[in-house]
Amino acid sequence: MSEKKNRIFSVLLSLLCIFMLLASVMPDSRAAETNSSVTLVCAQDSVKVSSMYWKIYKVGERRDGRFVLTGKFAGYPVDMNDLDTDTVRGIAQALESFIIGDSIEAHSTGLTNSDGTVVFSGLDSGLYLAVAKKVKKGETSYMATPLLFEIKEDGSAEKAFPKIYSTITLEGSVGSYTVKKVWVDNDDSYEARPVNVTVDLFKDGELYDTVVLDESSNWQHRWNTLELDSEWRVLERNIPVKYAVLVDYNSKQFLIKNSYAPEMLIEGGSQTATTTTAPVTVTSGSTSSTSAATTATATVTTASGSSLPQTGQLWWPVLPLALGGMTLICIGLLSGKKNKNDES
Template sequence: MLKLNEESFMKRFSKILKRITMAACVISLMFSGKTMTTQARGLIDTSKKGSLTIEYKYGDRHFDGVEVNIYKIGSVSSDGSFFELDSQYKAISPVTDLKSFTDKATVDEQWKKILDAVEPYAVNTVGPTATTTSNGGYAKFTGLDLGIYLVRSSTVVDESEECTYVFSSFLISVPQLDSSDNWIYEGGVYSASATCKCEKEALNEEFELLKRWNDAGYENLRPSSIEVVIKRDGEEYATVTLNEENSWHYSWSDKSGYMWTFEERVGGDINYSVSLSDTRSNDDGKVKITYVLTNTYNPPDNPPPPDNPPPDNPPDNPPDNPPENPETPGFPSLPEVLGAIRNLPEVLGARRLPQTGLLWWPIPILVIVGVVLIVKGIRKNSKA
């Protein structure tokens, strides 16, 4: 009888020991996985330089003579663990916390917002960090400070084909991550590469500029006309006057691939917020892009009293504890730069802009599940 009890006890003890061992292995694997991920990526050595190579092609055709400008808009943090926008671009970007880019479903949209905001400012105000020309279908930059770069490229006009090859602007980090989640580092230099997205478009495009007013109740303050400076790739293209006679409208045509921006001049001290939107249509190969400038009137905080103000406290209808300082509704502020909205291109061959950061929430859940399984096994064996 004693021997039978000993055998039964050993079987129970063996089962419990197996469960404890399995739980320990699960926990060990979870923490070892974290360590491997951190060690695989590592920190960026900010004392090193970087290189950038961009390929220019459409199908099997490679392009020489493409003028390429790059603009440094972000840097590596001082400890080499993440990227951040430089201060002048952070001030105008609607998205500033790059470490928050963890949702793959929205990350492209976030980078597009940054591109739309910084590109006109970089081109019109700051100027390129470096410039080169493609040779053999490739543009190469060396000796770069590490960080995030905006890449802009000139178009290629082919009169024989009656078309324009347009290369999309994009953002890229130097360095990049490889398929193993390691920083690409060769020959003492961090590197990055990309194939620029190219589209074959009509030789010329039609453009239209419209003015819209959002000033209900204040139409009498609207100016009789405004001037708009149209800029093509940062250089003044034309200055036009919009008014009721031309239905607040102006149109023109030009080659494809330019970036169009607008500066509005409104006389007087009228406070307007200005926003820009655009739409693109294609009718049997004829491309038309419409830009809409919308002026929203901002009433002053303390508007002047009317010509015939009512009594302060009418005896028949006294106010019920009116607030001393009623709040005025807020309106959007005037953006520093009105830039053409452009689609974020697919950068073939350029991997995602890298982020460091790990998901910790599964760890405590898995630990709790392991403990519950152990306790359940002990109770089951005790009943047996």
């Protein structure tokens, strides 16, 4: 009877050890989903920009080491395959246009304090977009370039430094704005380009006008206004199939860039996964000479060290290996019992 109790005790002890092993190596998803934060630091030279209103949106995530648009952003024709210094700004501003046009609700909002900082906490891992409203101080208006950043799974605090630029507004002057379409399709050698495109103009988040661009207008439209304190954005509607869109702008010029991308498929309302070789939070290059002369820098400093795996590392072998070890232990115990019975 004592030997039977010892065998039962050995099995229970083995099971306990295996479950403790699993608990120690499996990631704590709850910690990754609630303990991350990002601090946006808004300054231009020595000026710390306070009272700047920010919104952040979760736009995507990593899947097997790849970035993919998710949620309400899934299905937008934005090519996530090449997040380098020349495209990350255009991607961020294209997503901002979709947010305005489709009235997407923000994940969180916040206002910079006297130090020009604002903290967003309780963030789970994923790809985020931060956009800000213009803030006016005297005759100077401060604006921020939309920023893409990634919250990783280690729960560490991060700091992000959006590009801040400024303009001086003089009363009585007239503002002249331009939106221009640029095609990157080998001069339409694929014969996929439409005869015209429709563009919505938004003033302070509200639809102001809808214009049609085509060859007769040289794919551009110009408008004038006395409302220089307003913020303008543009959104291309009904983007042609097999074209990816980027948006670039400065304070008065907007460039909508459509690139022929037949490999970019959108199925079932979700963007197909595409590879990326670098973190999203990178330094953006200068804008096209056709539109803006402003450069954008977006960097994130992450706390070093992480005990949790990043997406793409494989956890699935842990459970089968543990179950296999448990099976071997049980087989050994049963074999010992059989041998003892044979000896008796």
